[in-house]
Amino acid sequence: MASFILGLVELGVSAAVHLLFGFYVFSTAVAADISQAAAASGCPLLRRPPPAAGLVDVAAAAEEDDERRGVVLDGSPPPIVLVHGIFGFGKGRLGGMSYFAGAEKKDDRVLVPDLGSLTSIHDRARELFYYLKGGQVDYGVEHSQVYGHTRFGRIYETGHYPVWDEQNPVHFVGHSAGAQVVRVLHQMLAEKAFPGHDTSEDWVLSLTSLSGALNGTTRTYYDGMLYVLT
Known part of the structure; x- marks a missing residue:
C-alpha cells in the first residue's frame, strides 16, 4: 500500500513538473511573439536602441542574416515547402519553436511559411503563393466581396x-x-488564378500529405456505425 501511494505521489510530482515546464515554454514563446509584433508596430517602449558609435548591432545583424538565408534565389535543387495545419504556425512564430520538429533548421531549402492559423483554405493557398513568389497577397476580387474581407x-x-x-x-x-x-x-x-503570373500545374513537382484530411474524417464512419447499430 505504501509503495502504491509513493508511486502516486511520484507520478503527481512528475506530472506537475512537466506541466509547469510546458507552460513556461509556451508562455515564453507567446511573450516573444507579442514583443516582436509590438516592436514591428513601432512601439517606442520595445524599440531596440541604436548601437554605440563604432559598434555593430549583433542581434540585428543576426536577424537580417537569418532572413537573407531564408530566401532561396536559385532553382536547383528544388526546395521543400512544409505547410502547417489549423492552429499551426510557421518559422519565426512562438519564439522560434518549430512545428515540424526543426526540419527547417537543418536545411535552408526547407521552407515553413507562417500562414493564417484559422483562415480559410482559399486564403491560405493565396498567401502561400505570394510567400514563395513575392508581392502583395491578392485574395481575389470576387472572393473578397463574397466573404466580406479586404x-x-x-x-x-x-x-x-x-x-x-x-x-x-x-x-x-x-x-x-x-x-x-x-x-x-x-x-x-x-487555372492561372494569379493575375500577372503565367502559372500551370507543372509548377509543382510533388504533393505529399501527412495525416491530411483528404477524405473527411474517420469520425463520420464512427458516427455512421453508431447510427446503424441503433
Whole structure:
C-alpha cells in the first residue's frame, strides 16, 4: 500500500513538473511573439536602441542574416515547402519553436511559411503563393466581396522562392489541413488564378500529405456505425 501511494505521489510530482515546464515554454514563446509584433508596430517602449558609435548591432545583424538565408534565389535543387495545419504556425512564430520538429533548421531549402492559423483554405493557398513568389497577397476580387474581407493582404517584398515556375518547381508537404491548402493551390496554379503570373500545374513537382484530411474524417464512419447499430 505504501509503495502504491509513493508511486502516486511520484507520478503527481512528475506530472506537475512537466506541466509547469510546458507552460513556461509556451508562455515564453507567446511573450516573444507579442514583443516582436509590438516592436514591428513601432512601439517606442520595445524599440531596440541604436548601437554605440563604432559598434555593430549583433542581434540585428543576426536577424537580417537569418532572413537573407531564408530566401532561396536559385532553382536547383528544388526546395521543400512544409505547410502547417489549423492552429499551426510557421518559422519565426512562438519564439522560434518549430512545428515540424526543426526540419527547417537543418536545411535552408526547407521552407515553413507562417500562414493564417484559422483562415480559410482559399486564403491560405493565396498567401502561400505570394510567400514563395513575392508581392502583395491578392485574395481575389470576387472572393473578397463574397466573404466580406479586404482583397489585399501582407506584402512580401522578396519572395522566398522568386524563381518559382515550371522550370523551377517545388515539393509541397502538407500536414493536416495543410494538405488541403497545397491541393487548392495546385488547382489555382492550373487555372492561372494569379493575375500577372503565367502559372500551370507543372509548377509543382510533388504533393505529399501527412495525416491530411483528404477524405473527411474517420469520425463520420464512427458516427455512421453508431447510427446503424441503433
